[in-house]
Amino acid sequence: xxxxxxxxxxxxxxxxxxxxxxxxxxxxxxxxxxxxxxxxxxxxxxxxxxxxxxxxxxxxxxxxxxxxxxxxxxxxxxxxxxxxxxxxxxxxxxxxxxxxxxxxxxxxxxxxxxxxxxxxxxxxxxxxxxx
Amino acid sequence: xxxxxxxxxxxxxxxxxxxxxxxxxxxxxxxxxxxxxxxxxxxxxxxxxxxxxxxxxxxxxxxxxxxxxxxxxxxxxxxxxxxxxxxxxxxxxxxxxxxxxxxxxxxxxxxxxxxxxxxxxxxxxxxxxxxxxxxxxxxxxxxxxxxxxxxxxxxxxxxxxxxxxxxxxxxxxxxxxxxxxxxxxxxxxxxxxxxxxxxxxxxxxxxxxxxxxxxxxxxxxxxxxxxxxxxxxxxxxxxxxxxxxxxxxxxxxxxxxxxxxxxxxxxxxxxxxxxxxxxx
Numbered sequence: 001x002x003x004x005x006x007x008x009x010x011x012x013x014x015x016x017x018x019x020x021x022x023x024x025x026x027x028x029x030x031x032x033x034x035x036x037x038x039x040x041x042x043x044x045x046x047x048x049x050x051x052x053x054x055x056x057x058x059x060x061x062x063x064x065x066x067x068x069x070x071x072x073x074x075x076x077x078x079x080x081x082x083x084x085x086x087x088x089x090x091x092x093x094x095x096x097x098x099x100x101x102x103x104x105x106x107x108x109x110x111x112x113x114x115x116x117x118x119x120x121x122x123x124x125x126x127x128x129x130x131x
Numbered sequence: 132x133x134x135x136x137x138x139x140x141x142x143x144x145x146x147x148x149x150x151x152x153x154x155x156x157x158x159x160x161x162x163x164x165x166x167x168x169x170x171x172x173x174x175x176x177x178x179x180x181x182x183x184x185x186x187x188x189x190x191x192x193x194x195x196x197x198x199x200x201x202x203x204x205x206x207x208x209x210x211x212x213x214x215x216x217x218x219x220x221x222x223x224x225x226x227x228x229x230x231x232x233x234x235x236x237x238x239x240x241x242x243x244x245x246x247x248x249x250x251x252x253x254x255x256x257x258x259x260x261x262x263x264x265x266x267x268x269x270x271x272x273x274x275x276x277x278x279x280x281x282x283x284x285x286x287x288x289x290x291x292x293x294x295x296x297x298x299x300x301x302x303x304x305x306x307x308x309x310x311x312x313x314x315x316x317x318x319x320x321x322x323x324x325x326x327x328x329x330x331x332x333x334x335x336x337x338x339x340x341x342x343x344x345x346x347x348x349x350x351x352x353x354x355x356x357x358x359x360x361x362x363x364x365x366x367x368x369x370x371x372x373x374x375x376x377x378x379x380x381x382x383x384x385x386x387x388x389x390x391x392x393x394x395x396x397x398x399x400x401x402x403x404x405x406x407x408x409x410x411x
Contacts (some may be wrong), residue, residue, distance in 0.1 A: 003320040005262070006276050012316065013306030114227055114282055115261045 007113040008032070008120050021125040024111075027118055029054035029082050041094075041104075041125055062095045077108040078123040085110040085118045091128065103128035132290040132408045133163040134328070138176020139400040141300075141334050141348070141370035142201050149376040154402020157201035158299050158370070160330065164290045167268030171286060171297045172196055173221075176402065177205035189216060192267050194260075194274075195223030196299060197283035198234050206235075207244045217253040220267075222274075224282035225259045232257050260284055277301045278318040279347040287322040293408035296326040296363065299370050304353040305345060314360055323361035327408045330400060331357060333368030336383055351387045359393055366393075369400035 003009075008024065012033045015022035021038035025031055031052040039045050042060065063071040073079050077088035087109040093101040105126040110118045138156030145155035157174030170177060170193045177193075191211050196202055211217040225231045232248065235257070239248045248255070258265075260274040261284070273287040277298055285298035303318045304310045314320045323329050333354035335343060340350035349357070351368055358366045371380060384399050 001315055003315050003317055006278050006318050009311075009316055009318055010278065010305070012311070017307045114224075114276065 004032070005111075005113055005119040007111050011111055011120075011122055015122075021127075023078070023123045023125070024120060025054070025078065025082070025123075026120045027082065029058065029079070029121075031057045032120065038125065041127075064093050064095075064101065066093070068093075068101075077106045078121060081108040081110050081121045081123075085112065132288075132293050132295060134295060134406045134408065135161050135163075135180075136176075136330075136367075136369075136400055136402055136404045137161065137180045138172075138174045138205075139367075139369040139371060139402055140174075140201075141332075141372060143373045144175045144201075144204075145373045149378070152377040152401065153371055153375075153380055153399060155373075156402055157204065158196075159205060160297060162270070162288055162290075162295060165269045167270065168192070169194060169267065169270060169272075169288065171288075172202045172299065173204070173206040173209065174202050175205045178208045180209075190218040190220070192220045192222065194272070194286055195221065196285060196297070197224060197279065197281055198238075199281065199300070200238070202300070203235070203238055207239060207246070212251045212253050212255070215252045215254075218256075219253045220256045220258060222258040222260050224261060224274075224276075224284050226282050231259045273322060275319065275322050277322070278303055278305050280345075283347075285319050285322045287326065290408070293327040294325070295408060296323040296329040296331075296361075298322060298329070298331050300347055301332045301357075302345075302347045302349055303357050304340070304349065310353060310356055310360075312360070317357070317360055319357065320361055323358070323363055326361070326363045328365045328367070328406060329358055329361065329363040330367045330369050332370045334370045334372050336387075339372075351383070352391075355387075355391055355393055355397065358395065358397070364395055366395060366397040367400035367404075368397065371399070 015035040021041050022035045024033040034046055077090045080088040089107045091105040093103050108123040111120040112118050137159040140155050140157050156176035158172040159174045159176030160171040162169040168188050168191050211219050223231050263274045265272055269291055271289045274284040277285045279300045288295045298319050331354045332349045333351040334348040335350045337350045337352045
């Protein structure tokens with residue numbers, strides 16, 4: 001299996017240095033890396049799960065809006081980034097591991113290297129301190 | 132495939148008796164097969180290549196890994212560029228905003244150099260490479276971006292019977308915890324995988340590297356780990372730090388050998404070294 005593009009590798013190395021949760025996917029949305037802060041949101045360790053198909057990891061979050069209405073996948077920043085290769089941002093709620101809804105902001109951006117080809121995407125989760 | 136090293140020093144040329152054994156010229160290697168000549172990098176070593184070789188071909192392909200000065204500074208003194216009978220092809224990376232021609236022109240133009248690219252008498256063709264695969268004569272060549280400041284590629288040159296990987300400037304360990312021990316996450320892996328010979332950056336000791344992360348180069352330890360993960364058959368450690376004397380290089384390498392054991396031959400690259408790779 002070929003190695004990832006260096007912009008993917010460097011994004012992982014950067015994520016590994018950050019204290020904010022970072023998820024990295026390939027162009028199909030398969031989860032290829034998440035850092036330690038992301039493990040706390042995810043409730044799983046990357047060393048245990050390894051890479052995860054999009055069908056598996058995308059169902060682990062239950063995003064809802066401020067009225068508790070489920071947000072469709074197409075409205076989520078990372079999905080939009082994967083579809084149109086542009087950055088996106090959205091604030092919403094997800095159910096935390098403790099069963100309590102937690103307000104988060106997600107910023108996503110495409111990984112487009114020097115070749116001009118998108119090789120993946122990154123989603124940064126910002127925990128909101130607002131209740 | 133016949134390989135000769137014309138320059139293995141990093142960063143800047145060094146001269147003097149204290150560096151005479153390993154050599155003071157910057158990056159340049161030639162590769163011959165079936166009368167076809169590839170020149171990898173155009174550091175100061177390229178000047179000697181012409182002096183000492185009677186070229187059997189009218190076509191020369193110069194493959195640049197990147198455009199840092201120690202990899203192109205010899206181009207202005209490469210005689211085939213000034214020979215109208217020569218067909219010279221220069222391959223190298225563009226940047227996101229500038230063409231290879233534009234980037235090379237920064238050096239090959241006044242005030243840094245008196246002659247403009249367009250005034251070179253040879254028949255010159257520029258080719259931009261990225262994550263590319265192409266053929267030149269008997270060679271199949273793969274270029275891939277590798278971790279080093281600015282657009283930088285390494286080359287995998289496969290001849291009729293053997294493969295040579297050339298990654299003279301490379302920092303695969305850039306990150307919090309160094310090299311990720313998974314081939315999919317290893318910069319340069321596809322270039323070096325299973326190669327008969329790898330020439331790789333090994334500028335620093337492990338201790339030096341801890342203070343020079345992000346400078347774009349490797350420690351000998353990381354070069355050894357990279358080669359192990361790639362499963363190469365033989366390694367030449369290159370891009371010697373310009374501050375090193377021959378004695379210091381020998382001392383550092385001896386210490387390194389005492390604490391390491393790899394299932395492949397590894398040694399310091401030396402200017403003038405010739406290697407014949409004759410089988411897969």
